């Protein structure tokens with residue numbers, strides 16, 4: 001006999017059939033005051049702590065304690081090449097070749113470093129195109145780059161906006177901007193997944209449309225890395241940057257990732273801000289002040305990296321590998337987010353609107369919810385959820401973001417979330 005879809009038994013059955021269900025035990029799940037696990041749906045902001053990340057950080061602290069400076073050279077994971085232990089896994093996560101990827105710095109810092117190399121305005125091309133609702137840090141980074149080059153923000157910042165009354169970006173508008181201003185645009189910088197709506201952008205198509213006009217293309221993959229499958233190398237993207245603390249679960253402010261396409265990495269003449277960690281490894285300690293860039297993404301490194309954070313990244317990447325990598329995560333993610341969509345639609349379509357695209361190819365884990373009821377404040381609902389053991393996040397002006405994450409969220413989490421949401425709405 002088949003079980004009804006609106007029952008707990010159905011969610012339990014989905015969990016039993018889920019090959020990734022055992023992965024939850026590899027994470028620390030925050031507790032509610034009553035001692036039960038929180039319903040944690042905020043992997044889109046800060047991923048939970050993998051037990052392997054904790055172990056790797058402790059291992060590193062122990063190495064420091066026992067070896068002192070010799071830790072740079074000794075042990076299973078010496079610090080001097082520590083970032084190299086992460087390269088292959090990072091490359092697999094974003095669909096890149098190892099030489100195209102490096103874990104370094106933070107996301108916004110990497111965006112700046114990439115713009116130093118890939119935004120070089122001249123008389124003909126000086127414009128940068130971003131989306132109108134870009135994450136503030138990206139907006140600030142881009143405008144400050146324009147100012148750094150002494151050119152007018154007003155004349156050189158082009159914005160791709162959703163149409164009046166809509167939330168999602170419409171490609172026709174982008175093609176039109178490219179058609180109209182393509183010869184003046186130096187760089188297009190867009191998100192892989194839009195942080196507010198959860199819309200996945202067609203990075204392959206955008207890249208090829210831009211390249212056809214001679215425009216460089218970079219992506220901010222903060223909400224995409226570890227969430228959806230990416231093929232940066234194949235798509236010919238010029239550069240991309242992402243943080244590691246969301247779907248990559250490496251801890252707040254942990255070391256970020258950076259991708260530079262193979263066709264650029266050997267161009268050691270490419271303008272860049274340099275530091276000694278980007279210099280040829282064999283002569284780094286010759287102290288001759290003759291900079292020679294490593295002919296890979298590593299050539300953009302500045303400093304010797306914060307290895308404590310890199311250790312957390314190592315444990316987090318090992319956890320993803322244990323789950324079978326991105327194809328396995330995405331497979332479950334599609335089912336989990338589809339289940340959330342079905343439950344919300346069945347139970348609450350008169351009260352809640354999902355602004356995230358309905359097409360699974362155009363979204364990752366995250367659904368962005370708006371309250372339809374007149375007079376009901378979405379922020380108050382977000383707080384009510386929190387008081388009832390559900391962690392989501394609120395983004396101004398009007399959205400509750402909910403991200404069931406395939407590594408540690410269960411179908412039962414989703415089932416309970418929709419019930420609690422329903423109760424919170426009913427008591428208002």
Ligand SMILES: Cc1ncc(COP(=O)(O)O)c(C=O)c1O
Nearest residue numbers: 106107108135137195220222243
């Ligand atoms: C899309 C996007 N860009 C940039 C940032 C800022 O990143 P960071 O503080 O790591 O530089 C975030 C998140 O904080 C983000 O979601």
Ligand SMILES: Nc1ccccc1C(=O)C[C@H](N)C(=O)O
Nearest residue numbers: 044045046135195222252253395
């Ligand atoms: N790093 C943080 C620290 C504090 C509060 C939020 C963040 C976020 O990362 C927010 C996220 N980037 C977002 O998409 O809103």
